[in-house]
Amino acid sequence: MSIEQDIKQPRFRSPYQRMAVNLLFTSNWIGDMQMRLMRPQGITLQQYNVLRILRGQHPNPVRVADIMERMLDKMSNASRLVDKLVVKELVKRTECPSDRRAVDVVITESGLALLTGIDELQTGWEASLGTLDEAEANQLSSLLDKLRGSE
Amino acid sequence: MSIEQDIKQPRFRSPYQRMAVNLLFTSNWIGDMQMRLMRPQGITLQQYNVLRILRGQHPNPVRVADIMERMLDKMSNASRLVDKLVVKELVKRTECPSDRRAVDVVITESGLALLTGIDELQTGWEASLGTLDEAEANQLSSLLDKLRGSE
DNA sequence: ATGTATTAAATGTTGCTACATCAACTGTAA
DNA sequence: TTACAGTTGATGTAGCAACATTTAATACAT
DSSP states (O other), rough: OHHHHHHTOOOOSSSSHHHHHHHHHHHHHHHHHHEEEEHHGGGOOOHHHHHHHHHHHHSSOOHHHHHHHHHHSSHHHSHHHHHHHTTTTTTEEOOOOOOOOEEEEEOOOHHHHHHHHHHHHHHHHHTTEEEEEEEEOOOOOHHHHHHHHTO | OOOHHTTTTOOOOHHHHHHHHHHHHHHHHHHHHHHHHGGGOOHHHHHHHHHHHHHHHTOEEEEHHHHHHHOOOOOHHHHHHHHHHHHHHHEEEEOOSSSOOEEEEEEEHHHHOOOOHHHHHHHHHHTTTTTTOOOHHHHHHHOOOOOHTTT
């Protein structure tokens, strides 16, 4: 369905405005599906992102500042996200011995197990994006990269 | 810059995962710029979206439910967004005479004036997306439409 | 060694989303 | 007319983003 129909706006000022609106809309559409995927697992999308980052470095610890740097949503409160994950016992937080300001965060076995389960769900979800073939998916990525190239 | 560099993740499971992550990231990138555009105007991005919808129907009133339907971010609290705009005197809220459950919302002169000023800023901002030419912008939109086609 | 600047994390505030629920109102059928 | 289902908007809650500020620890210059 065209973006015009999806948001019931018949005209746009320019191809650029149309593209920008389409991007925000499609991103929400994807984020929404991802969120619905995570909820039954007891975590939110942002908590999942933190866990993924931690798994990427496992068994090495990751500092809160490093987590922030790698998050998609810029930075803000990785500290509070880690809080929630500690409560769920999906990560462990220990004071960094070499720098007592810093905090080392490590994913637990329980956290790794959760991610393993989610991996399967993710693979299934990606299959539902099959309206684009691989070449088109790559082309879309390239256009996005080029768009941001302005910076 | 490639998405791999932007988020410091060297590999993705598939072109589809890469595309999805790229979409979320680029959408945040655009939303961020838009937000910075709005803030000096004293409104948030979501409040701006509500005003745009109201201007589209001006001088006809729009119901809260209609606003929700047209918002990019699905539905939730158009009611509270209208609250904030009423306080700023950018919109007026009156009980709908034909159906006392419904609420008619209309943009004020002050609201229209604000949007006129923002229009210029938007046009300037769109120019900064010029790393893509118009054909590429249209192509990107088409790919996004096709992606959502799965539904 | 001491004072200053810098860094890391935590925390407080505002605004938003998603969801559930509620209250008021309307339409319809018995 | 009355009962009930559906609709419209408001509101309460949890979670996250952006931003500013605070606290603690460290680095550095004098």
